[in-house]
Amino acid sequence: MDFDLTEEQQMIKKMVAEFAEKEISPVAAENDLQEKFPSDIVKKMGELGIFGTVIPEEYGGGGFDNIAHAIVAEELGRVDSSVRGIYSVQVSLVALTILKWGNEDQKRKYVPRLASGEILGCFGLTEPNSGSDAVSMQATAVEDGDSYIINGNKMWITNGGVADIAVIFAKTDKNAGARGITAFIVDTKTPGFSTRDIHQKLGLKSSNTAELILTDVRVPKENILGEAGHGFKVAMSALDFGRYTVAAGCVGLAQGCYDAAKKYALERVQFGKPIAGHQLIQEMFADMTVDIEAGRLLVYRVGHLKNKGIPNTREVCVAKLFCSEMVNRVAYKALQVFGGYGFSGEFPIERYYRDARINTLYEGTSQIQKLIIASRDLGISAF
């Protein structure tokens, strides 16, 4: 077993950390306050090839491994979870999913442009009436000559209002349950495709979250991703990619919380000494350290499995469950260290605390992660 980062992983870490520090950090609070989508940052990330880190070189990426991919999510998450979310969706849910399930034409057409940031992608699985129970989705795709006609609404879609392409799941056979679902790559400029931005979120305020409204959207058959009827498998494998970067982002965000709290605890003096010297404060720091280190190891273990091409659904759920709950514990403690000052927007910890909350909800709630882990281990499904 080797716990050292390779030279290239270290270089990626340094580069993304520098980018995050110089380009994202200075504007993160303002973007959050204004609910402003960080288009400039996305453009620069594209130019530096950051979206392409884990994409193979033949498809316009850098060909780095899955640990480097996690490190990118970690370093982005350390300063801005909204930006980390954009990265996760663009790379994990969309680009890697097209790479895994797409035919050669689809891969050549979309992946290099996703890697360079020329186009943005979104992933439309959830609906107003279908969340954890994805199989109950109501969107339909009806065959019509060389095309399918898609109707339905998709809810809470990250990048939904700014994306050029959407991976959309819809039922091609209403009576076949999970086997009746098909995945499509949909150009968001297709007539009948509209979006409505969702505002007043608790966190991730500068990331775009939208409802997608599809009314008689005509999609050519060649845009089916995977095979007709295999959409549920496509969705679940996409979540194996997505949950990995969510977990890594949680580790980064938790690190950001820790670093902010550490700086403050060493400066703030009460009872005649820096508060970092009080035992109950030290307890919180020790707890945070253990949580963050455990989470990081869980994430890198998944990266190791992914690098070897070993199925990792269970392990990625373990990492996602632990890290998403962990970051909320850490954010809570880090804010506690700030006392009243943590309750205002003066310090980034307030934003970090709000941004931590989403992680136990999306890409499968904590309850759903538990049901997947236990059903795998026990051999009995709870669904």
Add this chain to the structure above:
Amino acid sequence: MKIVVCIKQVPSTEAKVQMDPTKGTLIREGVESIINPFDEYAIEEGVRLKESYGGEVTVISMGPPQAKDALKTALAMGADKAVLLSDRAFAGSDTLATSYTLSLGIRKIGDVDIVICGKQATDGDTAQVGPGLAQRLKLRQITYVSKIREIDAANKKITAERLIESGTQVVSASLPALITVVKDINQPRIPNIFSIKKATRAEIPVWGARDLGGDPKDFGFDGSPTQVVRIFTPPPRQGGEIIEGEASEAVAKLIEALSSRNIL
């Protein structure tokens, strides 16, 4: 155009560097190493010159094997080639021996049009290596360059702005030349993932004393006429005296305190 950039690996400026008072050296163990901050500007300027005028950029460093990390970072920033000068024989070099060794390395690279150094290194702090190197290589030199105005490739001429205390001085020199750069010259870029990949794949040749030729007694300790007699961290400043009370009284006390110390 053939461009050579000299870079030095130094202890991180953020790290608290401790001195070994008996040996008179820096305690480098456990201290993160970085590229001398001024040298990042030198690399960036080299890469920009290449982008404007064509040619190639070679980065060179004299140092221990781990100085390869610094060279890889330079490659990631866009340099084309890197060379490490490393040999036990180079240990203990002062600025004279460093300049000598680097000059042999640059001769071996050959046909150089412009050599770029940082203004100074943040650890040794002498700002001597650039000028020393120019002397050894018999190059014209322009130090403290804050802007390259023009390179006239046809007439082999460089025109640059120097940052001097009273303002800016514009100087022209014929090529080949050596310049040392200050931080005003540019904003070093963040490397992209493709150049990082290229850098990690690059093989960096290591040249030792034998490869460079030269006279063994001019290398390292033997070639270094200066010696560090003593090295120490100055004691932290003690808090000054605070004069309290009403302004009129306090001012009187202050005047008295200053005149009693013969300051006024």
